[in-house]
Amino acid sequence: MAETLKPYALLAEFETPADVMQAARAVRIAGFRRWDVHTPFPIHGMDGAMGIKNSKVGYFSFVGGVTGLTIGMSMIWFMNKYDYPIIVGGKPLFSPLFAFPVSYELTILLASFGTLLGMCFLNRLPKLYNPIFKSERFARASDDRFFVVIEASDPKFSAVETRKLLENLGSKNIELVED
Amino acid sequence: MLSKLFQIKTWLLAAALVWLIHSVVTVEAADAVAKAATPTHAAAADHAGDAAVPQIKQFAYSYLTAFMFYLSICLGALVLVLLHHLFDAGWSVPIRRFLEHIAFLLPVMGLLFLPIAFLATEIYPWMTMNPPDHSLTTKRVLFNQPTFYVVAFVIFLLWTWLTWNLRRWSIKQDQTGDPKCTIILRRYAAGGIWIFALTLTFAAIYWMKSLQHQFFSTMYGVYYFAGSTWTTLATCYLITIALSRGPLKGVIFKRQIYDIGVLLFAFTVFYAYIHFSQYFLIWNAAIPEETFWYVLREKGSWWDVGMVILFGHFVIPFVALLRIDVKLNLSIMFPICVWVWLMHYLDVTFNIMPVLYPQGLHLTIWDPICLVVIGSILYWVFKKSFAAHAPYPIRDPRLKEAITWHEEPDADSVTTQGGAH
Structure with missing residues (x-):
């Protein structure tokens, strides 16, 4: 060689x-x-x-989670209260209550993205060789x-x-x- | 850094307490102002207000609140013992004995139930409702006096039988060291978890929810369960710390303390999940038979109590327990555990007291008296039974695993082991 x-x-x-x-x-x-x-x-x-x-991965998860919650809440606020307000079931146009399930799912989704990507970043993955x-x-x-x-x-x-x-x-x- | 965190935590605790007291005081003051301002109104307020509540009723409600609070801790201990056997757990062997003793306080709770049984007609409006409303007529199968007493009797009978056996075979193993005891205990746990789920649900429905018998909630039992186990884990944490410096020295490691902390965190989330789901479904469906329960609890200072529960029962403990290292940090965990007790007591109060004091949170001298009296009796019995037996299951086959499967104690003790090189 x-x-x-x-x-x-x-x-x-x-x-x-x-x-x-x-x-x-x-x-x-x-x-x-x-x-x-x-x-x-x-x-x-x-x-x-x-x-x-x-491990420092937790910080990535946390940032991901907070981002998800914020995006969920503001997205629903924007759509239901600001951009296209429609009264449904006599409920207020926006309430954190009905926005919660979706925001919560987004919290989990982005927190797990944060975890996965943060883990890859900290471990310098992907590493092919x-x-x-x-x-x-x-x-x-x-x-x-x-x-x-x-x-x-x-x-x-x-x-x-x-x-x-x-x-x-x-x-x-x-x-x-x-x- | 940590002492700073601790300071922040203390300030948060103090702020929440001040808020709570403030809201009580403002409502009281508002009442007084209203009474002074308009004489006719004053008479009406007097009639509906606290002065009209007889002492016996005040006592009965305070007693029920304290009773349900301590019942939580006993039931939580029972479920932790059951789960230990069901999962064939190793880590929780050292903490199991004192949990068995706490669970075996349930027969004592049966005796302490007697005042509630005698005062039931004072406590539960459906017992004396004449003529019965539509809801009571249709729910007569559950809500009639004989059934109430029979169910209470059966519940305590089952709890006594179950907790007595769970403790008996565990203590027997101390003498014989026979692994068969573990197998027998597992059988009790397999049947016991069903008994536990059913009896707890019945207890929560009969003794707490039936204060407003018109209410519907399929989550009520599990809601009480979630708060109960949460409180027990906080209690368990403190007891473990206390005993690890005494009789449990050498068998409690960071692993046990950490795992209890993790479970406490898990139940913080679980409680929030359950209570949010109950509120969310009722809020979304907006059916009067269900909403009236929360409408009552959004009036006066009950609104503030609800907010304290939302933030104090979930948000603050959730954020505080989020970091992995917090679960081992006593200067943070100790205030959290005390806070957990306060929050669960407030939660039980939030379930019971609005029926008697619809205007808002109202504390009477009976509240601390009942808390201290029941607490002292239970503590005395616990102390006696704890002293009478081995402090942990000394011949449990999984004990070795619990002791050897722990994390490195700390870097210093490692240095001495590696010193040969």
């Missing part, structure tokens, strides 16, 4: 959730920044072990193995030292993924 391959990340395989939890704690305490844990199922307490703060999938072992992350991945771009990364750390943590298989 013409291109030269550069190290992308170190991939360490663990066999039990307890092991990977222990490893995640140690990696966090060692001060790594660009790293992640991949498991076949959610592990309770992993967020704490990795030191992950609460990740070198990690070059590793054949990594396929077992969706089956029965637990992985800690430390990226080479991490300021603390060192091909030798980091590998030693992961070995000490009890990983039987450590692989350097190149890209």
Whole structure:
């Protein structure tokens, strides 16, 4: 191949959730920044072990929800009271009461759009290519193995030292993924 | 940042309280002015007004309000125990025992029902309505005195049977550690949830809704249920915090406290959904048999009470509980839980009192007396039964799961574990 391959990340395989939890704690305490844990199922307490703060997606949901409520209310006000007023059932031309169900649905709709798009934005999705999938072992992350991945771009990364750390943590298989 | 939030919250609480008191006082003052201004009017107002309400009636209504308030907490505890078994839940094992004790206060509530049974003719207009109106004639099947008493008796019998068994098998497991107890409890829960739904609906209809027997609302039972469970969750939150520093130390984790907080948030929304639906359907259909109930509650200071319920029962708690970390922040959760009690009491008052005081919110000395007396009796019984048994189901098969399945306590304790590296 013409291109030269550069190290992308170190991939360490663990066999039990307890092991990977222990490893995640140690990696966090060692001060790594660009790293992640991949498991076949959610592990309770992993967020704490990795030191992950609460997600910021909620702000996107909130803004979406408030936008939806405002749009719903003002749309119905504009249509029923301002643009084309018709009395229906002896009710007032506008009341937040009858406008509520539609506004509420719009609140939920736009809040979920906010959540989805906010999540994609924060996770930099869609992402069509990740070198990690070059590793054949990594396929077992969706089956029965637990992985800690430390990226080479991490300021603390060192091909030798980091590998030693992961070995000490009890990983039987450590692989350097190149890209 | 947090102390600032707490300050804002306190100010909001204070503002709402001032508003509430203000609206009561203005109506009282307006009454007095009206009485002073026109003598003829004064006589009429006197006749229809509070002075005409005999003490026994004032007491009976205050007692009913306090009774329905505490009944909420007992029924809410019952449903939390039932749901625990139905969902085969793990997280709620440590908090289940004290909920079983609260649910088993229902037989005590049966004794406390006696004053209502004796004063029923004072409380429920349909009991003494002569001649009966059209509505009462057609609803005679439900609304006649023998049925009222028989239903009340059966309701308390079923509650006693159910809560006694739910507690009995749970305590038995403390001694034997037999997982079969869990299976038996699950059977009780499967049947009990039906009993719960039916009896709660009957209780809400007979004891609260029948104050205005002409009213129709298919949501009334679930409306009472939503507010009840909401109040119980706030109570449960406070009890959990208190006990986690005492007898429940070592079995309560952030996970339990957080989950109770989440449920409290869920029921904030659920209550709003139910009460809005009831109001919305009645408002939209605009049928007099239904609207009169809300028309009465939009007059005088009851309008302001309705607004306090709209904002205080839903909007403020909803916004306050929205953030994920608030559910673990005691300086915010503590005032919210107390506020929840206040709001639910106001909600029960909003259901009961307009019948007696159509002009507006009117508090008498009987309100705090009944609240304190019933509350003290229940607290005393609860304390005794709590002390008599293990503070949590010590040999429940799911207990280990509840204890080990918790989030990291905090970063500091992790450092000591990882210190070897």
